[in-house]
Amino acid sequence: MTNRQQHALANIDAVVEKAEAYYDSDDADNFYFNIWGGEDIHIGLYDLTDDIAEASRLTVQEMARIASPIAESTKVLDIGAGYGGAARQLAKAYGCHVTCLNLSRTQNATNNRLTKQHGLDELIDVVHGNFEHIPATDASFDLVWSQDAILHSARRKDVIHEVFRVLKPGGRFVFTDPMQSDNCPEGVLQNVYDRIHLKNLGSFGFYRAAARQAGFNERHISNRTDQLLAHYSRVREELQSQYARMVQVSSKSYVDNMSTGLMHWISAAKKGHLAWGIMCFEKK
Ligand SMILES: C[S@@+](CC[C@H](N)C(=O)[O-])C[C@H]1O[C@@H](n2cnc3c(N)ncnc32)[C@H](O)[C@@H]1O
Numbered sequence: 001m002t003n004r005q006q007h008a009l010a011n012i013d014a015v016v017e018k019a020e021a022y023y024d025s026d027d028a029d030n031f032y033f034n035i036w037g038g039e040d041i042h043i044g045l046y047d048l049t050d051d052i053a054e055a056s057r058l059t060v061q062e063m064a065r066i067a068s069p070i071a072e073s074t075k076v077l078d079i080g081a082g083y084g085g086a087a088r089q090l091a092k093a094y095g096c097h098v099t100c101l102n103l104s105r106t107q108n109a110t111n112n113r114l115t116k117q118h119g120l121d122e123l124i125d126v127v128h129g130n131f132e133h134i135p136a137t138d139a140s141f142d143l144v145w146s147q148d149a150i151l152h153s154a155r156r157k158d159v160i161h162e163v164f165r166v167l168k169p170g171g172r173f174v175f176t177d178p179m180q181s182d183n184c185p186e187g188v189l190q191n192v193y194d195r196i197h198l199k200n201l202g203s204f205g206f207y208r209a210a211a212r213q214a215g216f217n218e219r220h221i222s223n224r225t226d227q228l229l230a231h232y233s234r235v236r237e238e239l240q241s242q243y244a245r246m247v248q249v250s251s252k253s254y255v256d257n258m259s260t261g262l263m264h265w266i267s268a269a270k271k272g273h274l275a276w277g278i279m280c281f282e283k284k
Contacts, residue, residue: 016132019152020104022196027254031246031255035246039085040086041082043228043276046231046234050234052235064094066220070094070096071096075141077099077141078101079145079163080131083110084114084115084124092118092120097123097124098124100125100127111126112126131150131153139167142172144163144166144174144175146163160207171283172283173216176279177202178275179274181203181275182204189268191264195257196261204223204279215284216281219282221279225276232269236266240259
């Protein structure tokens with residue numbers, strides 16, 4: 001390997017380490033657990049509600065409908081599973097087995113605790129690991145699930161290939177990701193990337209091409225970018241109304257940076273530079 005290749009690889013691994021350190025930090029843990037949606041840290045669907053936790057659960061319901069059928073026998077893998085909210089919702093609704101793969105040991109500890117509290121530990125496994133190298137044998141899952149996690153990777157194409165590898169033939173991959181719009185001009189999103197230490201974002205076009213290249217058939221694409229704007233606006237509103245309490249549980253500088261960072265996401269979404277939606281692909 002040349003020096004340049006070694007340097008590029010080290011940079012890519014630094015992105016994974018950054019994501020791990022970020023989600024493991026007390027500041028992020030306290031913020032996400034208290035404000036974002038409780039046990040869910042993903043964009044919600046606000047057509048029927050303004051409540052962040054309820055909207056977050058509606059996204060899980062909608063993804064499950066899109067990825068159907070899900071039954072007791074369905075083996076599910078959630079990559080970048082956070083606190084495991086979706087896993088518990090799926091295990092409760094369908095009796096299916098869910099493996100939660102996640103980089104953050106802090107979140108995994110909370111996931112294990114909540115899963116036990118709900119009496120779901122027979123149905124849910126929590127595994128520490130990196131979804132760029134999924135620790136599972138080929139063709140071992142019926143459904144791979146992911147919500148707002150793949151954005152953290154500098155190897156998104158590799159993630160799609162890994163998902164393809166671990167799915168059984170006929171298996172489905174359903175996921176959401178905060179993205180940039182396909183026609184986003186160059187150089188306008190730096191302050192958006194900075195909030196969570198990203199180098200860039202995927203797009204609908206990027207994921208559709210990557211999935212096709214990996215060998216997937218397209219089953220469903222819904223562009224719900226309006227919900228990204230609704231979600232970040234609600235989270236920022238909540239952060240402001242609970243500011244006094246939040247600066248007790250996370251540091252003031254973290255809370256202030258988060259509030260500014262969210263403002264950047266809101267204004268980029270208003271300008272049409274961001275995108276979000278539900279995508280579902282099937283392994284031929
Ligand atoms: C915004 S959170 C979403 C969590 C969860 N999917 C949810 O909807 O509540 C992003 C998650 O991706 C995880 N993550 C980021 N990079 C990862 C990687 N390379 N491998 C595994 N998990 C990763 C983080 O630890 C975090 O839990």
